[in-house]
Amino acid sequence: MAGRIAAVSIVEAIAADLRNRIFTGDLVSGQTLTETDVASTYEVARPTAKASIEKLVAEGLLDRGTHKTARVIELGPESVRDIYLARAYLESEVLRRLARDKAVPGDAVLANSEIAALQSGAPLDVVEPDMRFHLSLIDAVGNERISRMYRSLVGEVRMCMVRVQSLHLLDNALIHNEHQRILELIESGQGDAAAQLLDEHLGRARERLVAAMGGTAGPEAALPSTLD
Amino acid sequence: MAGRIAAVSIVEAIAADLRNRIFTGDLVSGQTLTETDVASTYEVARPTAKASIEKLVAEGLLDRGTHKTARVIELGPESVRDIYLARAYLESEVLRRLARDKAVPGDAVLANSEIAALQSGAPLDVVEPDMRFHLSLIDAVGNERISRMYRSLVGEVRMCMVRVQSLHLLDNALIHNEHQRILELIESGQGDAAAQLLDEHLGRARERLVAAMGGTAGPEAALPSTLD
DNA sequence: CGCCTTTCGATTGTCTAACAAGTACACATG
DNA sequence: CATGTGTACTTGTTAGACAATCGAAAGGCG
Numbered sequence: 001m002a003g004r005i006a007a008v009s010i011v012e013a014i015a016a017d018l019r020n021r022i023f024t025g026d027l028v029s030g031q032t033l034t035e036t037d038v039a040s041t042y043e044v045a046r047p048t049a050k051a052s053i054e055k056l057v058a059e060g061l062l063d064r065g066t067h068k069t070a071r072v073i074e075l076g077p078e079s080v081r082d083i084y085l086a087r088a089y090l091e092s093e094v095l096r097r098l099a100r101d102k103a104v105p106g107d108a109v110l111a112n113s114e115i116a117a118l119q120s121g122a123p124l125d126v127v128e129p130d131m132r133f134h135l136s137l138i139d140a141v142g143n144e145r146i147s148r149m150y151r152s153l154v155g156e157v158r159m160c161m162v163r164v165q166s167l168h169l170l171d172n173a174l175i176h177n178e179h180q181r182i183l184e185l186i187e188s189g190q191g192d193a194a195a196q197l198l199d200e201h202l203g204r205a206r207e208r209l210v211a212a213m214g215g216t217a218g219p220e221a222a223l224p225s226t227l228d
Numbered sequence: 229m230a231g232r233i234a235a236v237s238i239v240e241a242i243a244a245d246l247r248n249r250i251f252t253g254d255l256v257s258g259q260t261l262t263e264t265d266v267a268s269t270y271e272v273a274r275p276t277a278k279a280s281i282e283k284l285v286a287e288g289l290l291d292r293g294t295h296k297t298a299r300v301i302e303l304g305p306e307s308v309r310d311i312y313l314a315r316a317y318l319e320s321e322v323l324r325r326l327a328r329d330k331a332v333p334g335d336a337v338l339a340n341s342e343i344a345a346l347q348s349g350a351p352l353d354v355v356e357p358d359m360r361f362h363l364s365l366i367d368a369v370g371n372e373r374i375s376r377m378y379r380s381l382v383g384e385v386r387m388c389m390v391r392v393q394s395l396h397l398l399d400n401a402l403i404h405n406e407h408q409r410i411l412e413l414i415e416s417g418q419g420d421a422a423a424q425l426l427d428e429h430l431g432r433a434r435e436r437l438v439a440a441m442g443g444t445a446g447p448e449a450a451l452p453s454t455l456d
Numbered sequence: 457c458g459c460c461t462t463t464c465g466a467t468t469g470t471c472t473a474a475c476a477a478g479t480a481c482a483c484a485t486g
Numbered sequence: 487c488a489t490g491t492g493t494a495c496t497t498g499t500t501a502g503a504c505a506a507t508c509g510a511a512a513g514g515c516g
Contacts, residue, residue, distance in 0.1 A: 058286040086373040093321040145314040
């Protein structure tokens, strides 16, 4: 069968669509979402729209106070640092434990080869396999809660990405090489080195994002132009 | 001022009370919570009760499928392992980074001294300062998302505790000593050793919980009787 | 007697309509 | 300029209702 069918409730369906619109940049940061707007857009009753909005608020994608209109969360430089540091915390410990068992997840290898394969195209094409690479590492330890936590971080990372999508921040070859080295370090059991390399890997991505979103001057002036 | 005032909505207030009743064991694992029950208990309309229930479902404290009654989640041995391993992942990396800065959080010292102070009392009295000790370490790195994640884990740990509260699983002196050694290792910059000790600390607690809840024979036979 | 089907009560999903309560912003007033 | 007032918009909550679904009990059949 082609994809498991899903009898989702209306609330879930609307929440899923809103989530998608946030991740694709259709709904930009700071944009307001009134209950009546959502209700009329999807032609449902206001309580239904309300429930959808509150679902996304619980996920952390929307923000709202009592009696105030919900807004798409705004991710400033401090949020980006918080997100990427949280990623580093989760993932570096994962790398240590994978290295302890010398367990290289096949999905991660696959995802990284896809990064190597795409030579050009839209600058955001690398995001999907990149996220899949990191998720494969996380999922490899088989901890349900860790995977859930990391996925919520990935959602926020995607929001950061669409926010600066006009810039080509990402050097596919560099990303591929660093991933490759991380996998090699896991295979040879060097957990500390893998964790440290990951720290640099994420730290670099983080600072480029911060510079691109918070920079006063043009980003090409603030960033190192070449990274090979 | 003595505590910021909070004008919480009815939904939030009910959710908070239900959460409290879950943590105190008033609502036991597996117990069903129909919307009408909650509505009549708190004398509110059903949609309000529904929203409260869905809030707790989003937090992971209740579980429910479409058209099915919500139940308090049941934490079996595999869940306990998942929770404690997730704790270890988060916290051991935190210890490494604290050790790197040789930063011993004052709140953690305080919480541990409270553990030393209580010599007797209810067996669960140690849980609160124990959780506070670990939370202090987590909060010390100042990462909002990591703190949030850990707090959700702490909630589940509390549920585990009330589930086996009849047994005295906890040796206050042992806990205090291990905490103390962890703090010392942070102070001397030995991150790896601190992380490893934490692993043992959490691993022991986890296995005792698992044995207590899943053991076929009486727990005093399955567990090492003394731990000094 | 045991198994399958049907029926029924209980529960949830969603809607309409409505009122209360709060926020934000413009406006008038001192 | 600071303050108070008022109004439009939005959200919080309720009541009642109907459809859809689930679980289990009751009944029929081999």
